[in-house]
Amino acid sequence: MAGMIQEAQMIKITNLEKFYRTEEVETIALNKLSIEIATGEFVAIMGPSGCGKSTLLNILGMLDDPDAGSYVFNDIEVAHFTERKRADLRKHNIGFVFQSFNLIDELTVFENVELPLIYTGVASAERVKRVEEVLDKMQIMHRRNHYPQQLSGGQQQRVAIARAVVNKPKLILADEPTGNLDSSNGNDVMELLTDLNEQGTTIIMVTHSEHDARYSHRIIRLLDGQSVMENIMV
């Protein structure tokens, strides 16, 4: 973390464990993993398929709970929160960007972006203002009344990012955000994430791409559910 102003700690996981069980096999996804991430950091998580990247991201995003270990988010231990409490914490603090965009086909661009605001109970007039603001910022305002299937992949991912940031989350979790995009669109998306990070949003990104990882401050490399190496980008 050299070269950066030391910020307050946002995430601290200690000895985190996660197993997947089927009738015959037990797979260890995370094996006593410990990581710390500071507020304002841009961290890339890399590793081969099955190393536990996505599992880690899901736990960090409070979509899943660990089987053992501790997860402190903004000084709150959340490892054993109920689903309801996690959902509550999540919607106010965390935005998600997926490889396959995950927009709702039946909703327009505007409505997709508006969705998180509806669930956090923002008033209608305020929602319009904020959605327009963020669409403007993502340069897809002209597409506001289109449906996802009418957009290119790059545009869809911009909408997805707009949706992730509209609630002004402190943390954005991105799961291979450029995986379904060509290199030009991919670069655009990475620029957007970098901008967001520069404005103060913490970003944790799972990626296979060394190129994308270079946008981050730090790369955490996982193998078999354990952190095997950290590269600090200069």
Add this chain to the structure above:
Amino acid sequence: MIKNFIKIAWRNLLRHKSFSLINIAGLAIGMASAALILFWIQNEVSYDQFHTNKSRLYLAYNRAVFDGKLWCWSTTPKVMAKTLKQEYPGVEDVTRSTSANFLFTVGDKHLNVPGYFSDPGFLTMFSFPLLKGNSKTALNTVSSIVITEQLSKKLFGNDDAMGKVVRIDSVDNFTVTGVLKALPNNTRFNFEYLIPWSYLIKTEHEDEKNWGNNSVQTWVLAKPNVSEASLNKQVQNITRSHSDQKDGDVFMHPASKWRLYSEFENGKIVGGRINTVKLFGVIAMFILLIACINFMNLSTARSERRAREVGIRKVVGAQKGSLIGQFLGESILLALIAGTVALIIVQISLSGFNQLTDKQLFIPFGNVGFWLICLIFILLTGVIAGSYPAFYLSSFKPVSVLKGTFKAANALVTPRKLLVVLQFTFAIVLIICTIIVRNQMQYAQDRELGYKKDNLVYTMMMGSIEKNYKMIRSELISSGAATSVTKTSSPITQRWSDSWGYDWKGKDQSQKIDFITYNTDGDFVKTMGLKVIAGRDVDVNAYPTDSTAMLLNEAAVKVMGFNNPIGQIIKNGDSRAWHVIGVIKNFIIESPYEPVRPMIVQGPKSWFNVVHYKLNPANTTAENLKRAEGVFKKYNSEYPYEYHFADDEYARKFNDEKRTSTLASLFAGLTIFISCLGLFGLAAYMAQNRQKEISVRKVLGASVSNLTTLLSKDFLMLVLISFLIASPIAWYGMHVWLQNYTYRIHIQVWVFIAAGLLTMIIALATVSFQSIKAALTNPIKSLRSE
């Protein structure tokens, strides 16, 4: 948020048109069927509940032992009414009623109309409002008459009927003292006019005081705060304490039970129409449930499509509760559309349904309560249909659905399979019941009647027919209209009279045996086409003593214990002695489902109401009727010529069963249709979900028929399980139902096999369309997309 839900629900409806269509069609048909049944039930339970005094109104019943059994009946002695009113403190008012059938004449208009004789209290005790006239005084004088607005219209057109004069049976003039609002269709009463009881007394020259002649209905209004129990306690002994009868009680049957609880067994109420009402209620519920099941199954079947949306919504902050709300909202929206369609279906089908059920049901569009009930009905349907899918869909974990590892369960027993089994179980039960009800009806219809009903016609004796009977009879034959004529006490299809007052040599005096009594003036056997077993028919021309001759049916001979019935002397209360001259083979006059009861046919020294005549087979029916009309018109010119065919009248005996059978077939058909609609949709989703498997199998060499079998057999298995569950249920239900009939079929195995096969074939046809379609798809398509 609600707006967002509605928006997405609406777009989902439009996007998945076939899903929406199947669901809306199924729900609309289900809701319309349930609504029709509910209208019918509402009409049934509302019978005579509009009387202001309904909680205090009773009908007097007798209860006594005959043939070792306790019987209840609602005809009472004429004298009972006056006695109740004068001597019993719990009684506020009493009115009698008995049917009247007069020819009305106004100017040159002649109308034959049914009505009632009644005491003046009739109009104040019951709530039949008068449009004109005073209900307290309208029936006070012997020559007053109260008519309904319809009769007023028929007799006087648009003129005011009040004070106008009508002539009755060409004998007496009556002045209209009241015009009644048309009777509602939910009343047991059926009359077009009320004539004062005093007129009956005038024509009979006395108000009969005989406690042994039960001939009229006695309606009682209890004083306020007098309970049914205390009233019954007061009146129980009334017959015994006012006559020399040693047994028999009287009890009061309350207005709340007239319609639905009027079947008695061994002196106790055992139900009545309420059983049908309950049965229909259950059917309505099941049909609606079956339609809801379609929605549940199709919604959960396409869960893989909705799962991603659930995942995304959860990720961006949706709680489970709001997702449940969203999905429920969707099903309620669908129910709302289906409800609107259902209302249209009901409106269109109501006239047909009315014909089928013999009712005049209508949709009360102007009634706020009706719309409120509609709304509740729609909400309820939406919630029933949507609750399971809502909980199911909202429970998806975002991690698995967004990662794409989500796969809908395909366990051995899934709720979806259970629901399909439930649907088909109900459908098969209905099919089996329909077949059995039809068989039972056919069985009774095929029963040997004992007389020849073809070409047998009867005319009621009104006006001058009685007086001119001899001429009419001879001219009916001489004109070639009829080959034979007989005068009888009642139509051949109806029992109007019975009596336990007969006495004969060797009778066990401790026993009360009830006989159907029937009268004839002669030519009875020939006209009706009966079979004489011993002796001969009544023939007063050849045997003058036949005026007091009597015929017995086989059943009567048996209960009387005669070895040689011919020549036996039989007395009937009074001193008149009848002698038996013949024995006839049993014939059906009452229910075709019951054994023929003992019957006595008395000779010419009796009373008569009907002329029966056998039409001449040498002529066409139209020609015969034309000639007969000429004869009747000649001797009874003021009356319109009216006739009834015995076979039509006999067919009426099957009306109830026919109605039950038609309704059962209708609902069975609808149930199968809705179930198959669901199966069709389900098969489509299943085929879609298994497209990859199908493609792999195809590439490996599976034929289209292999694949069709593979896809169809799971569904057929469900139908087979349904059949196994349905059969014993249907068997039990029909076994109980058949106990209502002494003359009944045995339930046969083929009925079950036929119902099972029929359902299998229909289900197979439904499913195989989708299966074949899936099997014919080019495998490259689905493999490449992987």
